[in-house]
Amino acid sequence: MNDYAFLHQYLAVGAVLFSIGLVGFFTRRNMILMFLCTEMMLQGVSLSLVGWSRFYDDFGGQMLVIFILVVAACEAAIGLALIVVLYRQTGSLDIALWQRLREANQPPWQEDRPAPIPEEPAPVWPRLAPAGVRPAETDETTEFRDMV
Amino acid sequence: MHPQQVIFLTTIILGTTGLVLLLRPGWGGLRLLGAALSAIAFGAVLAQAPMIRPIQEGVVFYLLAALTVGAALAAVSLVHPLYCAVCFGLTLVGVSALMAYGGAQFLAAGTLIVYVGAILVVLLFVLMLAHPRGRATYDWNRWEVFVSAGTAVVFLAMLSLLITRSLAGPEQLAAQAEDQRQQTGADQPATATVPPPPEENFLPPKAGQGVLASEHVARIGQHLFGGHWLAVQAAGVLLLAALVGAAVIIGRLHGPLEGPQQPGGHSPAPIAAGQAPRTESQRNS
Structure with a gap:
């Protein structure tokens, strides 16, 4: 009965990974992150296939996962090339800029409540001591001066 | 309602709430709470699989699963x-x-x-x-979070139902039959609810040295280049085609890809930033 436990665990983790990838694909607007979420869904499917392969003690599932790897590599090459081409046209990775690819006569999508962007703190640059003025000496510097 | 249904609905609501809290931009503590809620919901989904082992027996598995799911949640939700x-x-x-x-x-x-x-x-x-x-605006502002989180959680619940109900092992089937018999009353004939033997649903696991054999990689090679040689060739051709295709797509250094000429004689107009709902420049101006 340990085999059933193993199968159920792998199927459950695979389903969770697939769902997380799904919600990421639906919510994110960065094209590269959407692509990443599809890869996550593929990982979930691969994990459940490994579970099935272990359950039946058969190599068929693992063969399928190998070909999933191949197809994922091809998909990465083509998909990232397309993303770079799209980026050249709009100068942004936002998928919302491509709304005109939707079905015709749809109302334009608007954000209901755009979130405020947190302010970035100004960077703190190191400051050099002004030339010509002797920096103040601390006890540490005077104590260890002859040892340097 | 059956207590299992209550647990099920609670899991769905909890998971949706957690995902929405996690994905909405806002206060960091609220997002942490959302992460905790959704982790609890996913853990409940994991625990619903009937033949799940107790934690003491599979510590390695549970640690790895927690790492995987937690990192996946972070990958989806971080800004x-x-x-x-x-x-x-x-x-x-x-x-x-x-x-x-x-x-x-x-x-x-x-x-x-x-x-x-x-x-x-x-x-x-x-x-x-x-x-x-x-950092960009569209990483903070996302598509409809409520609908997406609800869809994903309901999808996950359906998958877990599938795992729980139709992939039950023999012990689980016997327990379900016992449950039904107790619910319908003891006077019912017991033969009406006898579950089918598991051999009819699934093949029993073979007692062989297949996947777990010591010469694992050699056997994978045998299968890959024995029974699946045609698929290996096709995969090679696919990889070559993807390479050439990526080079062709990306190789146009000047200007966008030229599509086929429209019947009207004009090429499709480039996208105007003004048509977008809210671009970064609009918000800054």
Whole structure:
């Protein structure tokens, strides 16, 4: 009965990974992150296939996962090339800029409540001591001066 | 209502709430709470699988699963795209460890090499190329979070129902039959609810030295180049075609791809930034 436990665990983790990838694909607007979420869904499917392969003690599932790897590599090459081409046209990775690819006569999508962007703190640059003025000496510097 | 249904609905509501809290931009503590809620919901989904082992027996599995799911949640919900990619790498490490634990050592190595070594690096490269500042408006403001989270959680609940009900092992089937018999009353004839023997649903696990054999990689090679040689050739052709296609797509250095000429004689107009709902320049102005 340990085999059933193993199968159920792998199927459950695979389903969770697939769902997380799904919600990421639906919510994110960065094209590269959407692509990443599809890869996550593929990982979930691969994990459940490994579970099935272990359950039946058969190599068929693992063969399928190998070909999933191949197809994922091809998909990465083509998909990232397309993303770079799209980026050249709009100068942004936002998928919302491509709304005109939707079905015709749809109302334009608007954000209901755009979130405020947190302010970035100004960077703190190191400051050099002004030339010509002797920096103040601390006890540490005077104590260890002859040892340097 | 049956207590199982109550647990089920509670899990759905809890998971949706957690995901919405996690994905909405806002206060950091609220997002942490959302992460905790959704982790609890996913854990409840995991625990619903009937033949699940107690934690003491499968510590390694549960640790790896927690790593994988937690990193996946972080990869989906973090704002900064670079952090998302790094968390996705952590997810991949967890998945490959789970594969090795499940008797697929070759696939674990292959996943690490192909995904982390190639795909993730290319992804990070494109991200840095196209996204030099690392933070953009559209990483904060996302598509409809409520609908997406609800859809994903209901989908997950349906999958878990599928796992729970139709993939039940023989002991579980017997327990379900016992439950039904107790619910319908003892006077009912017991033969009406006898479950089918599990051999009719699934083949019993074969007692062989298949996946877990010591010469695992050699057997994978036998299968790959024995029974699946045609698919291997096709995969090679596919890889070559993808390489050439990516080079052709990306190789136009000047201007967009030329589509086929429209019947009207004009090419499709380039997208205007003004048509977008809210671009970055609009918000800044």
